[in-house]
Amino acid sequence: MQNLLRLAVAALTVLPLAACAAESEGPVALTWWQGPNAEKPTRSAVAACTRDGKYTIKVETLPEGSDKQREQLVRRLSAKDRSVNLITMDVVWTAEFAEAGWILPLPAPTAATVSAGTLGGALKSATWEGKVYAAPLLSGSQLLWYRRSRAQQAGIDPVKGELTWEQLIKAAGGLPEGERVVATPGNRYEGYTVFINALIASAGGQIVDAQGKPGLDSEAGRAAAAVISSLATGPAALKGLSTLDEETMRAAFEQGEASFMTNWGYVYAAAAERAAKEPAFKKVFDDYGWARYPRVTPGLPSAPPLGGSNIAVGAGTPESRRETAFTALACLTSAQSQKAFMMEAGIPAARASVYDDADVRAKFPFADVMRDSIADAAPRPMVRKYNALSTAIQTAFHPPASVTRESAAKAGTALSEAVSQ
């Protein structure tokens, strides 16, 4: 009996010690909350960064779509979840997450590593009130995609990147029935805000200025509304415009109903894949042309939409793991890692040097246009209540066919109401 008791006491004192030792000696365990669309490059990035065994990264896959990803993340973040260490964030979340204290600003050395060589637009999207809060992993801008033969037939040459929406709609409208559509986002969703923001920025305006004042009720706002109106009611209108999103635009463009569309870079990779499988589609793919996003004002270079994702460190990460988390963040967003994402998932990199890589240039013939487009892109407004703001804009400009020049002022009012509530 006495022996048994002694054994029990010994076990009770030793076991916790053993557990302790295991925790302090082993590699630091990090969890990365990542989107679902780039499994292969994610795995190889994790493998490359954890090769020396100093830390481990467990990948938690978030649902499809940035709205749903945000819904999941914010609940964990506001509950100070200790397992949210590395977060893949949509470019528009930075202000909200930083303001709420959910993500940590990068320490100066990490910020320097991250900033060096990262394209302007992408870096801006990771910065809030002068501090870098995240490292751009992927970026992307929309280009004007067109069928070369049809553009020629319509008598325009978009390559120079000086085409205005007005010229584009007029020329496309002259094409035969069933080919004359200019496809743009029109559904009530985040992509529609992306579109409206790009139009307003291209006209030289801002949805919200640096002081947080709405700038919709302005010449730029009215010019943007006029473009939407002529897209929806002009000769190049698509019947289903009010429910059009990236994927339905791509379908209309591949099928041929649309001869022009504004869309992200992935449409090229998707078309290349289809052309490899379907010989009949090869001819269409070879006809693909790309150019800088159209202008709103003739003399003013366009401000293309900016997308992409940044990696940040969650504020719930225990003190002892933070330094490692920042090291991992810098590694995951290195040029090498970004190249792998670009090559394997077709999503453009945020670092300029990747675009000079020979493999990348061979696979993405539009690399130069994309890089310049990202560098000059107009980020969406950086405000804490971004979500409410975006909903207000989408609602005020939807459906596209109802938009008039006056919609801009109406949207301005709705926006102030949404942000002040």
Place this chain on the structure above:
Amino acid sequence: MNRARTERRLGWLMAGPALLLMSAVTVVPVLRTAWLSLERYSLSAPDERAFAGLGNYGDILTSQAWWQDLTSTIVLTVTGVAAEFVLGFALALAMHKVLWGRRLLRTVVLVPYAVLTVVSAFAFRFAFQPSVGFVGGDFNWLGETWSAYTVIVLTEVWKTTPFMALMLLAGLVTVPGEVYEAAKVDGAGAWQRFWRVTVPCVRPAIMVALLFRTLDAFRIFDTVYIQTQGAVGTETLSFLSYRFLIRDLEVGLGSAVSVLLFACVALIASGFVRAFRSELGGAR
């Protein structure tokens, strides 16, 4: 006397744990929501949390969104429940009267009810997609207000008519056959028998079916979420509360919308119960 008291105490003791559990999972969240609705509280600005009194209610009741969403919710509820009631009654009568293949009919009628709302919402969305959808044509059904309402109501009707039919069938079964025989002997035609015998006899079942469905329909969310995301004026009150709570992280405002929604539902229910009571009183 003493025994009655002991029994009552035993009753409380036996019901007590269940009562506690029920209040833990229902009363506590309800009270918490009511309390939160009095606060200005946004998850993304935890430091700015403050007591706001009835401020949130004021903001909501003066906003355009609330009234617009209330209207769309009422339109969807009334049109949906009315259509379900007419179709459901016809189906219930058919299930009741048919002699051959009754079992098969009852099973077939119930199938849509077994389908998840999300699944049926997707099915109808795909069916009404321009050019590729099963409905055909290149009209953009979910892109215009009236047609989007039509699709949403159709989805709801398809999905919940079986429930209505089942509730009404339960009422029909309780009507004794002699009443019909007596009516027949008295020379009542089929139409008269329906209006003068069937309807009055199943009135309680009608009330219950309408009450359940109205309360359910008033909280419509899934179909709208899947089919339009609240676009083209189809946003409902539940969707508004979701938008505030989950998307905008405005816990205070969202809770206030939930409380108001709860009040609407309570109002509908009490209206029905009152009507129901006077019905029973009249029948007595």
